[in-house]
Amino acid sequence: KKVKVGIIGGAGYTGGELLRLLVNHPGVEITLVTSESFAKKKVSDEYPNLKGRIPLTFENYRKEGAAACEFIFLAKPQSNSFSMVKDLFGKVRIIDLSGDFRFSSAKDFESWYHTPHLAPNLLKEAVYGLPELFGNEIKRARLVANPGxxxxxxxxxxxxxxxxxxxxxxxxxxxxxxxxxxxxxxxxxxxxxxxxxxxxxxxxxxxxxxxxxxxxxxxxxxxxxxxxxxxxxxxxxxxxxxxxxxxxxxxxxxxxxxxxxxxxxxxxxxxxxxxxxxxxxxxxxxxxxxxxxxxxxxxxxxxxxxxxxxxLVKGAAGQAIQNLNLMAGFPEDEGLI
Missing domain, CATH: 3.30.360.10 (Dihydrodipicolinate Reductase; domain 2)
Structure with a gap:
């Protein structure tokens, strides 16, 4: 059974890498790709290497559309993930590629990023997504903070x-x-x-x-x-x-x-x-x-x-898919070798 995944922020470097890798993943069906700047454009027009491989168009982010997925990759710039994580936590399993949930305390986050943490109650739910150190915790996680x-x-x-x-x-x-x-x-x-x-x-x-x-x-x-x-x-x-x-x-x-x-x-x-x-x-x-x-x-x-x-791979999209594999019960290297 394939799992349904969505990519929030599919037009950036990391979003493009996620698409490049996920189209070859045998256990994944990409059902949603969002981009406010490319909304209504075909994904394959922005990424010609994917022509004939992904029939989707970019969409604007909608909570209801994202919640229809089983897993969501958040590939948004720093401090753009807070509202979406609050929207989706508990409805889908989330892999956040920003730094918003990598620290265990709001105080530590704010001292380094110099901006308020807007979802401090969810920090205790986040698992740091470095599989080599925290693999067992990642398997059970509902929110994974992909490492820098x-x-x-x-x-x-x-x-x-x-x-x-x-x-x-x-x-x-x-x-x-x-x-x-x-x-x-x-x-x-x-x-x-x-x-x-x-x-x-x-x-x-x-x-x-x-x-x-x-x-x-x-x-x-x-x-x-x-x-x-x-x-x-x-x-x-x-x-x-x-x-x-x-x-x-x-x-x-x-x-x-x-x-x-x-x-x-x-x-x-x-x-x-x-x-x-x-x-x-x-x-x-x-x-x-x-x-x-x-x-x-x-x-x-x-x-x-x-x-x-x-x-862009072990430092971002590939590691995020490695985390997905652990969360979904796939072999850890599925779609990555």
């Missing part, structure tokens, strides 16, 4: 060693993203030409993904950490390469490091641990839901962990 693109790679790099209490609480991370991370809406700071032949740091010290990483590591391990994070955008479309600097509390062997990563992600189909001395590249994960992870022991007590992933 940067936090996905940084958390996967940090979690195994933080869980064992092996690292100091000060963590540094530098990450370079393709310009698609800024969305499709044109602006001087997000257009491709602004980063052509260039890499530009932005939101240093204030990027909300900093707080997201800190909060989720604390939730998953019980250990507090402070993240010094340098996000950067560069002149390629998709992908994120992150370098995470972890300082060990005591000397540790390469064999133990390798063993911890392998043990933590042995049953995770989308985390690929590279052999020691082999490092990830963005091209190896483009258009896939994989996160590749490599590491290097620098001296006795510093580990450099490098992750690569596609910000």
């Amino acid at each position: 693109c940067y936090p996905t790679g940084i958390i996967l790099a940090t979690f195994p060693l933080a869980k064992e209490g092996l690292i100091e609480p000060e963590v540094d991370a530098s990450a370079v993203s393709g310009f698609s991370g800024a969305g499709r809406t044109p602006s001087p700071n997000s257009m491709a030409y602004s980063v052509a032949e260039n890499i530009r740091p932005y939101k240093i010290g204030v990027h909300p993904h900093t707080g997201e990483v800190e909060a989720i590591i604390k939730k998953a391990t019980g250990k507090a950490l402070h993240l010094n994070f340098v996000p950067q955008v560069a002149g390629f479309e998709r992908g994120i390469l992150s370098v995470i600097f972890l300082r060990m509390k005591k000397k540790i062997s390469p064999k133990l490091i390798a063993g911890l990563y392998q043990k933590s992600y042995r049953s995770c189909p989308f985390v690929r641990i590279l052999r020691e001395g082999t490092f990830p590249e963005i091209k190896s994960t483009a258009f896939t839901n994989f996160c590749d992870l490599g590491w290097h022991l620098s001296g006795d007590k510093t580990i450099l962990v490098i992750t690569a992933l596609d910000n």
Whole structure:
């Protein structure tokens, strides 16, 4: 039996990736795609690669139409999800790709996003949608908060060693993203030409993904950490390469490091641990839901962990479908391999 899914916000980068992936999912029937800017246009006119594959037209959002689905992907810009989640919670199962429900408290959300949280009573219902850490909770969830693109790679790099209490609480991370991370809406700071032949740091010290990483590591391990994070955008479309600097509390062997990563992600189909001395590249994960992870022991007590992933897939739409698979009882990799 196929499940009926809807995509709210189908005209953006993430909405387009959801459509590209879901048309190949054997367990899914797409019954609704919304876009206020493209209402009444054929979906295949906006996405020519889908001609003959999806007969729908874009619609304006209506609560009644969305409630007729079994699962809804909310692919709206930040702070646009509140009213829709309040409309639909309890009627359909929701996967929200914004940051609106990633924090457990309204106070933490407001301190990073500098805007009031408009549905604080639903925060206790939201499950953080990183399947490698919270898979069992995701299976039962009615509301999943899909992780941010940067936090996905940084958390996967940090979690195994933080869980064992092996690292100091000060963590540094530098990450370079393709310009698609800024969305499709044109602006001087997000257009491709602004980063052509260039890499530009932005939101240093204030990027909300900093707080997201800190909060989720604390939730998953019980250990507090402070993240010094340098996000950067560069002149390629998709992908994120992150370098995470972890300082060990005591000397540790390469064999133990390798063993911890392998043990933590042995049953995770989308985390690929590279052999020691082999490092990830963005091209190896483009258009896939994989996160590749490599590491290097620098001296006795510093580990450099490098992750690569596609910000539009494992960092957004693919991970959302991975969550759908768990929620609907499908194989975790259904429609993603």
